[in-house]
Amino acid sequence: MENTSYDIRQLNEKIHQASSFVDLLQMELGKAIVGQKYMVERLLIGLLAQGHVLLEGVPGLAKTLSIKSLSQSINAKFSRIQFTPDLLPADVVGTMIYNQQKNEFVVRRGPIFANFILADEINRAPAKVQSALLEAMQERQITIGDTTFKLEEPFLVLATQNPIEQEGTYTLPEAQVDRFMLKVVIGYPTKEEERLIIRQNLNPEGMTPIRPVVDPNDILAARKLVREVYMDEKIERYILDVVFATRNPEEYKLQKLKPLIAYGGSPRASINLALASKAYAFMKRRGYVIPEDVRNVCFDVMRHRIGLTYEAEAENVTSENILSEILNAVEVP
Amino acid sequence: MLMLWMVASPLTSAAQEHDYFEVKAVPDTTQIRIGEQFKLNLSARVQLRLIPGINFKIVFPEVPDSFAHFEMVERSEIDTTGSNNVEKIFRQTLTLTSFDSGRWALPPLKFEVFSTTDGSYDSVFTQPIEIDVNTVAVDTTKAFKPIKPVRTVGWLLMDYILYIIGGVILLVIIGLLIWFARQKKVPKYVAPEPKETPYEEAIRELKKMEAEKAWNNGDIKIYYTQLTDILRVYFEKQFRIPALEQTSGELLHNIKPITILNQQREKLQAILTLADLAKFAKLQPAPQEHEDCLQKAIDIVEWSKPKAVEEKEEDKTNPKA
Numbered sequence: 001m002e003n004t005s006y007d008i009r010q011l012n013e014k015i016h017q018a019s020s021f022v023d024l025l026q027m028e029l030g031k032a033i034v035g036q037k038y039m040v041e042r043l044l045i046g047l048l049a050q051g052h053v054l055l056e057g058v059p060g061l062a063k064t065l066s067i068k069s070l071s072q073s074i075n076a077k078f079s080r081i082q083f084t085p086d087l088l089p090a091d092v093v094g095t096m097i098y099n100q101q102k103n104e105f106v107v108r109r110g111p112i113f114a115n116f117i118l119a120d121e122i123n124r125a126p127a128k129v130q131s132a133l134l135e136a137m138q139e140r141q142i143t144i145g146d147t148t149f150k151l152e153e154p155f156l157v158l159a160t161q162n163p164i165e166q167e168g169t170y171t172l173p174e175a176q177v178d179r180f181m182l183k184v185v186i187g188y189p190t191k192e193e194e195r196l197i198i199r200q201n202l203n204p205e206g207m208t209p210i211r212p213v214v215d216p217n218d219i220l221a222a223r224k225l226v227r228e229v230y231m232d233e234k235i236e237r238y239i240l241d242v243v244f245a246t247r248n249p250e251e252y253k254l255q256k257l258k259p260l261i262a263y264g265g266s267p268r269a270s271i272n273l274a275l276a277s278k279a280y281a282f283m284k285r286r287g288y289v290i291p292e293d294v295r296n297v298c299f300d301v302m303r304h305r306i307g308l309t310y311e312a313e314a315e316n317v318t319s320e321n322i323l324s325e326i327l328n329a330v331e332v333p
Numbered sequence: 334m335l336m337l338w339m340v341a342s343p344l345t346s347a348a349q350e351h352d353y354f355e356v357k358a359v360p361d362t363t364q365i366r367i368g369e370q371f372k373l374n375l376s377a378r379v380q381l382r383l384i385p386g387i388n389f390k391i392v393f394p395e396v397p398d399s400f401a402h403f404e405m406v407e408r409s410e411i412d413t414t415g416s417n418n419v420e421k422i423f424r425q426t427l428t429l430t431s432f433d434s435g436r437w438a439l440p441p442l443k444f445e446v447f448s449t450t451d452g453s454y455d456s457v458f459t460q461p462i463e464i465d466v467n468t469v470a471v472d473t474t475k476a477f478k479p480i481k482p483v484r485t486v487g488w489l490l491m492d493y494i495l496y497i498i499g500g501v502i503l504l505v506i507i508g509l510l511i512w513f514a515r516q517k518k519v520p521k522y523v524a525p526e527p528k529e530t531p532y533e534e535a536i537r538e539l540k541k542m543e544a545e546k547a548w549n550n551g552d553i554k555i556y557y558t559q560l561t562d563i564l565r566v567y568f569e570k571q572f573r574i575p576a577l578e579q580t581s582g583e584l585l586h587n588i589k590p591i592t593i594l595n596q597q598r599e600k601l602q603a604i605l606t607l608a609d610l611a612k613f614a615k616l617q618p619a620p621q622e623h624e625d626c627l628q629k630a631i632d633i634v635e636w637s638k639p640k641a642v643e644e645k646e647e648d649k650t651n652p653k654a
Binding site for chain 2: 008009287288295327328332
């Protein structure tokens, strides 16, 4: 059924009411996490749009704290997997163990059986382990022995990559990176924020505990509503223009980008850009997507989906530079 | 018999009676330096009146290329200029040189004359000539001098004249080709239409929308898209803001430094917000809102009208006497 203006108004009101938990959630997280508002916002986009998030940033930027706090505030199960070179797929997904008393094999579930997973330093583990995790992320189910287990929703993986220590790492292949909806690059907090972080950590009463403010079912309901957010044809065309400009920049008067791009965004990029825009609009308590929403999430959705050529690397051109050029050239509807 | 034939021969008898056949070998110099060339002029003169009715042939001496310390350099053709009905004169010039110093005698050279009429024959010898071939005087008391360098020949315009002419012709050809090519490309002059200023363009389009009541022409989304596009194009051309590539929020942020536009911020925000709702949220604004938006857009463009246009309009309304 095509949306009418009346439908949109109703939807808008519905979303306005349903999205009220977002502010509540952000307030609750703000008790434990100082600064990093951007990262928290992206985590919520991932949570609402059913997409996983790849985080890149130096250690000590409250990555673990953020996802742990998020799971506490949603009353969900959290688990952290530290990826190391000797990690095995069974250490992530679980394995079959022989029970001598019962004389049978029983399943021992791995740490992936949780709602929120922090896959720390994912690039330290060999390809086999990465594949096991990424497959679980995609299929949202795990097969151990003959039994397939569906992972409990909401299921969100937050993987981190450490950009400063690359020795002995197994860089994620492009096809694997593409499975993350967002790649967020986080930076240091400001001086004022860091002052508050010190105070908070040195508080004799300890950290303020995080209370569960949202039920996981609310998240699942919100996910459905996110997909209902109205996206006009003009916005769809805008998304396609942005993605196609990464593939054929010369068609958008960006010939100079042609030798810098090895490959552009995949159809998965278009899907995720649309979905993340809807999630962002939902968070802004709107029932429709506007171009601002697309532009706001564009860098995080697209930066890991553009392949750079050697020429670009030699000239220190980043995918962010390319995206900036594209966004400045593609006409906004 | 031979004696009888000789007595009967007209050449022999002429020789006995007169000196009808005279030969000479005259050098242009008798003193040369070693290796220097000199000319030896040979001539044979035959008095025709002394041998009437006889056809004859003169044979010049056969001088070899090298003989008696002399070397032949050049041998000219036999020349008969100066001959007439009275006498026949034959001339030849030999160019000779010698590479042996000393005084050397050029031997007598034998000239022969044959009668083609009766086959009689006569011969005459030239006088021997002495030629002094001198060496170059060397002052042994002085030191040896180095060999002189090769002398360069002076630059002469004529040496290069062909190249110069060729170059000039080439330049003329290239010039003509360029001229012909330009003649073809030069477009016909078309008087340019007076160009509209961004203000004039925006106002014209907004007034057109107003006159046509564009909001009644179908999809309201198209109306608001056109309205905002006119404003965005105006901002882009007039204030150099890349408004077409900016979202409403970015545009409102970027007009802040432009005071004249920032003064109309509220009106612009109202238009953009309503337009975004109409374009992206399927909102159907009330009919009055369409007109209000258009009027606000006209107000913004009028307010931010450049001074030059204002002055032009004032001149039109109050022409100076």
